[in-house]
Amino acid sequence: MSNDCHITFWGTRGSIPTPGRLTEKYGGNTTCVVVRQGNTVIIFDAGSGIRPFGGSLAKELAKGSGIERLHLFFTHTHWDHIQGLPFFIPAFLDNVEINIYSSPDKAPLLKDILNGQMSFTYFPIEMSSFAAKLHYHSLPTEPMTLGEMSISWELHPFHPGGSVRYCVEVNNRKFIFATDAELDPLFADGRLSPEQKKERTDYLKFVEGAHVLVADGQYLNEDYIGKVGWGHSSMGAAIKVAEEAGVHRLALFHHEPAYSDSTLDRMQKETQQACAEKKSKLEAFWAREAMTIAL
Amino acid sequence: MGRERKQTQMLDRDQVFGHLDFSLRSYFECNSKVLGRFTIDLNEEPVTIGRNKKCSVVLDDESISWEHAQVFCDGEEYYIEDLGSTNGIRLNNVKIVKSVLHHLDHVRIGETELVFMGNGVGHRRS
16 A cells, blocks of 8 residues: 555635636635545545545445544634535444544534534534544644654634644655634734744744645735735735745645636746746645645 | 529538537647647546556657556546656646646646646547
8 A cells, every 4th residue: 555645635715615617626615635644534624625525435435445534633613614524424424433633722612513513403414313433532732643644733823713733744744734824914024022923933833844735825915905804814925934934835725715716827827937936946836626636 | 673582501510510529528638849749538438648558548758657647537527647657747737646627727747748628528429
């Protein structure tokens, strides 16, 4: 079996599922990214993208792939990060075990939050109908090991209600999942408070030298001005931070629902040209649904 | 004086539309420094691309691995997948392992550029 670690984007859109002709290329499903090495499967968030992932995994399970233990890590519990779970087919299979992780501050509430979105008022099937064995975990303070992967985390303070950023290290490679963060105030020119300076330093240290960084880059720079405080970054800030931190590959993520494929195509082309002109080592691209890359 | 009535002339379909291709087909328009311009037709059967003579599309170019890539249809969409090549696959200038293909996607395999023409994605050629 290959020892390679692969990252697949199943949901890339921010805020709300955005189906339609204008978004079919980069995708309209909300956050779900899967990191996989051999039979170890780590899922980041259960936005609507977890539905097609579940369909694909169910086919593998039916063939006897041997992947019965899944690990689902939540960044936070905003709708676009949990709304796909009721449609996750493996959750209805009794030979599947799902380990669900969230930050210590959210862990005591998580079960009720997930149950709540499947209460009869909102959904016809209650979460008690899941046949899979569910185990809830509070994220440990020390890095945890799953298969050959080491997973660590930090709180993201710059998102309303908070979020979590994750680091996966394997084969001497580093993957960072850091969506839902408003980086602009921390990395703009200007005076920072001591607290902001610490947050900036902590963030840079966490993502430093990442081989792949999946980062919030929701807004065009000119649109960010009207969205200050909404908890998401401009594309320019995400790129600037990745360059400063010596990141190798940056996948811009959590696409604004109002942006079409042609807008994201244009941004990717212009960004790649700009990086080439200034001889930047950063490879920036816009995450696209049903795309797998190597770590 | 009455207007002369024109007679309707029946034309053969092939005479009018014969030069147009109405078949639902997906294919790659390819351009290689070594091999020039050519087309790779796609259908339901997986297509393997490489230097190995056993591949369904043989590209005799040293920048391409013996078995470099596979293109397949899952019944709905076309995918391209790296078969463990040395130089990899770039999709719109992004190095990938596997991806679904969309109309006008640019794929680079070694020194060969391929443009995906997804006019009939998932449909049998007529």
